[in-house]
Amino acid sequence: MTKLDCENSSYQTKNNANTIILRNWTFAWVITMAIAAFSPKFIWDFNTALTIAAVLINLAVGFKMLVANRDYLRGLDEMQRTILLEAMALALGVGLVVGLSYELLEDIKLITYQPEIPHIVFLMVITYGLAVVSGHRKYQ
Amino acid sequence: MKNRLKVLRAERDWTQAQLASALGVSRQTINAIEKGKFDPSLPLAFKAARLFNLAIEEIFNDEVEAL
Incomplete structure (x- = not known):
């Protein structure tokens, strides 16, 4: 043993x-x-x-x-890697989609302040964290 | 996919952690496979088959577990 x-x-x-x-x-x-x-x-x-x-x-x-x-x-291992890669894919997708829409808001005068990259990074980090937790729960 | 991993492990009186160690994966992965929530890759299935000295189809079958 x-x-x-x-x-x-x-x-x-x-x-x-x-x-x-x-x-x-x-x-x-x-x-x-x-x-x-x-x-x-x-x-x-x-x-x-x-x-x-x-x-x-x-x-x-x-x-x-x-x-x-x-x-x-x-x-x-393969399951842990799957969880993290799915979380990364989701964070990247959310960052891209929301980031571009967020940037657009200023161009079309719906917001008056300059969109900042750290806002998107923060959103991606939160998304990634939630997706990792969700992934682990899914396979529990 | 259904599997007999839990039964085979219990027959040998191994813990999930011990089986995980032998297969080079985490204990959580063994738990997920035993519960049918995660299907192992072919290399991992072959590794398990070698460990238990069984054919893959004697451990895993593609019958969907009844809910």
Whole structure:
């Protein structure tokens, strides 16, 4: 029965490792995003070279985060992967459809303020979270 | 799709977590398959068949579970 011992599960171990790697790259991406957003104004007074460097570093770390996310998805079992991919598809669809309609609202003068990308990102995150919860409940 | 995974597991006195470990999937996936809520891929079905030393059709059949 040792072979079946869940504590030695290679799936679980690999999944935990992938989760930690994804968490670390996501954290690094958030930090580099904050540096790129606030440092030009508060630290180096819009020095062009430093600002470009901060943006490039943010993009590079963001790319590593995407790779970590891809590896995380590949490491999941087929049901978990199905749940997350369906959630991602729904979040992308909602972001696209609602995002374009939202942008249109200003063009046709139904709203007076400028639509912001963070509003759509927030909607996509909420949609993704709800879809993941719903997916897990569906297969419970 | 119906399957005998729960019966076969119980005959060997394995927990869902132990079977999940042997098949390289999560316990939630084993639970969903046993309940007929998730149909495994062909590679996973073959893996289960090898683990239990049975043919795939002795574990899985495409008869829809009665509601």
